[in-house]
Amino acid sequence: MRAGTLSDRIADYEVIAELARSASGRILIAQAPGSKRLLAIKEMLIEQDAGLSVDEQVARFKREADIHLQLNHPNIIKAYDAGVDGDRHYLVMEYQPGGNWHAVMEERRRSPIPQVLEWGIQLCNALQHLHEQGVVHRDVKPANCLISPAGQLKLTDFGMARRAFAPGITQAKMMLGTLNYMSPEQLLDATSVDGRSDVFAAGVILFKAFTGELPFAGETPTDVAHRLLYAEPTDALSLNPRLPKSLGDKLLKCLSKDPDYRYLSAEAFAKDLEEELHRTEIYLAQGYDHAEHAEWKDANHCFQQAIAMDSANADAWFQLGESLHHLGQPEQASECYLKVIHLNSSHIEAYRRLGEAYLATKNHPAAIKMLQRAWVLEPKDRDVCMALAMTYREMEQFQEAIEQLGFLVEQHPDWARAHFELGRARYAADRPEEALVSFRAAHRHAPTDPDVLFNLASLLHELGMLEDAEEHYEKLIVLTPDRPYTHAHHNLACLWLVQGRLAEAEAQVQAVLAQEQWGPSYLLLGEIFERTARMRDAIEVYRAAIELMPDHADAYISLARVLQRTFQPNAAIDLLRVAAERLAGDRALLLYHLALALRTRGDTLEATDVLTRCIAERPAQELAKAAEGLLAAVRPAKPGKSR
Missing domain, CATH: 1.25.40.10 (Tetratricopeptide repeat domain)
Known part of the structure; x- marks a missing residue:
């Protein structure tokens, strides 16, 4: 934007800045006398290479101004005044802050489907008003559709517009408009088109907004023109599979090469777009798109709108559950999955998700029930089968997990993860040799998988196969x-x-x-x-x-051992006393080592008391046996008996 000066005026209007410029004109921001309201002024510039005389260019600008001044619609930029100041021809219009639809398309390849439908309806409403006034726009394109910050569309730029059946200023057969958005008949003869040509252009805009591509795209203008005249448009659903087929069909109707097969009016097209706007599938499709980009709040909003339109739509409930799951609301997500099962008792994914939710809350029986139901419905679904196996393993039902994973390996012999998880289950069941077979199989199918490599190497290490x-x-x-x-x-x-x-x-x-x-x-x-x-x-x-692992008994035992080796028995004993009080889970082990340290220092009576406490903790069999042996060795002999 270029700033103006206080002396820069057109008629009574004070110019503040230049907003945009082209070969045929410039747009200025201005104010009327005594008003703070901003206005937009279009000032005509003479084009030397326009192919029209100065008089013809002036006549065209006057025609634009006359047409624009007669239009009055909420989706059309309002024109207030027009005139000549010296040799400066101008048109005064409302100023619309924000950008245009072209800028929106540049910013994001595909706009939200409901938003595009809203703008499409507004554009058609503007065109219907235009056509009812006997005017054809002839240059409907995204750059001429201004979008306010509140999301209202307003059509502008009537420089190519003409009244139906009015005498023409344009030379016969002269091509006018923007090629990518032009109808076939306008390409052949811009002077003979009617409102259906504008409807075609609106269809092209919507096609691009929904898919990110043009329906008749080509590498050169010649390619585009050839496709426009002779080729069928690209299938919108092939570019955006989430679009409902009904919407794709409506776009194809708009883009028919024969005007007689298009919508007869912009109003008819608007009604069909309105119908689409109230279809559940529209909000599901947009929700899927948000979910694909992890925009979970937006996805959640779309799925709620879908349910508001059709509360019995199981897919909408499931996707709402998915969005809630990703938003960290597991209980609400589970309620949605239960609703899905109520609506569709064969919805495998809902059972699987419920199984996972119950598993997360340690409700293992319920998790097993849901996952088994999903598996019965689709026994070949490897993800469901895997989830069931993982639940069995978490419940330490290792044999059931092994059987489930064995089935998976039979059904999917090339799936590395099935072999890997079978190896982990076998290892957990204390069957290391069988686990090694599974880990080797997983490694054959996924030789560079870090988890597979680590588990295989660790088991080989444990089994003493050190070179491998x-x-x-x-x-x-x-x-x-x-x-x-x-x-x-x-x-x-x-x-x-x-x-x-x-x-x-x-x-x-x-x-x-x-x-x-x-x-x-x-x-x-x-x-x-x-x-x-x-x-x-x-x-x-x-x-x-110890600082890093204050609850790790081995760290205290190791430090106590070195303290004793460096002739610091008291420090070792104090350390073990503190650790035995602090670490209840390893108290028996720490008491045993404390007793050893006391015995080394010669405190057999205290060592006896400590060992008695150790045995009272009911330690594992091996530790209990060692404690009893040490107790027998340190306990004072009874009178009259030798040790």
């Missing part, structure tokens, strides 16, 4: 350079520690800690320091492990 484990750990590390796989680096260091490759193990652990302050790696580094007689360093890293 090392190979897979290293492969995983190479595959994930930008996302350090902390556990893989850590486990590889553990493997090297077992093999006595202490320097390599230390370097690997230090690399892990450089990326992430991870407690288990501090414990491992402490063990390496112990083996290399760096006790002070070991104490330091064990303390770091």
Whole structure:
């Protein structure tokens, strides 16, 4: 926008700024005397290469002004005044802030379907008024459709408009208009068109707004003209499959090459668009589009509108549930899924979603019931089958999970995830050799999957197949350079520690800690320091492990061990006492190690009391046996008996 000066005036109007300019004219922002209201003034500029004389250009501008001044409709820019100031021909109009439909299309490839329908209806209403006044616009295009901040459309620019049956200023057979939005008959002879040509242009605008493409697109103007005259328009549904077929059919009717097969009036087209605006499918389609772009609040609004129109639409209820699920409202989502099942007892996805919702709230029996129902309805649905298997595994019903996953592997032998989850279920059921078979199968089908590689390497490590484990750990590390796989680096260091490759193990652990302050790696580094007689360093890293994992018993036990080895038994005992009080879940283990430390210091009576407390905690069988053995060793002998 170029600023004007106080002396820049047209007639009585004070020009504030220039808004836009073309070869044939410019648009100015101005004010009338004594008024603060902004106006738009179109000033004619003489085109040297227009193919028309100056008189013809002036006559055309006057015709535009005459036509525009007679129009009065809420969807047409209002014209107030026209005249000549010296040699300056001008037309005064209302000023419409905001942009135009072309700018909206440039900003986003596809506009919301209900919004496009609203604007389409407003455009048709404007055209109907125009045609009732005996006027054909002849240049209906997005740039001539202004959009207010409130979303109201107003048609403007009547420079190409003419009255039906009026004497023409345009030379016979001269092409006028904008090619991409021009009807075939206007391309052939702009002087003989009627209102149906404008309806064609409106159809092109809507087609582009719905699909992001033009119906007769071509690489050159010649290509466009050829397609316009001889080719069928592109199918709108092929460009935007979510459009209802009924809407696609209406667009095709608009774009018929023969005007007699189009809508007979803009009003008829508007009525059909109004009908579409009240179809549930429109809001479902728009909701799907928002969901595809994770615009869940907008999607939720669309699905609510769909339900308001048809409360018995199961798909609308399901999609509303999906939007609520993504908005973090699981209870409301579950209510929607239950409504879906009430409306459609065969809706597999609703059962699956309910199963997942019940699983999230630990209502395992209900989760199993819903997922089993979904599986019965569609036993070949691998996602439902997988969800059921995962529920069994979470419930620690490992045999049922294994059977379900075994079925999946039979049905989908190339699905790596089925093999992988079967391996995890077998491992959880304490069947490591069978788990290894499944992990190897998963690796064959997904050789670069990090989770598959890690689980395979870890199980090989556990089973003592160290060379194979090392190979897979290293492969995983190479595959994930930008996302350090902390556990893989850590486990590889553990493997090297077992093999006595202490320097390599230390370097690997230090690399892990450089990326992430991870407690288990501090414990491992402490063990390496112990083996290399760096006790002070070991104490330091064990303390770091406790800070990171204050509820991890091994960190306290490891630090206590080093304190005893460095002749600090009292510090070790105090540490274990504190840990035993703090960590109820590992109290028996910590009491056992406290008793060992007390015995080493010679406090057999206190050691006896501590071991009695340890056994009273009812520890696991192996720990209980060790505690009873130690208690027998430290308990004072009865008089008259030797130990």
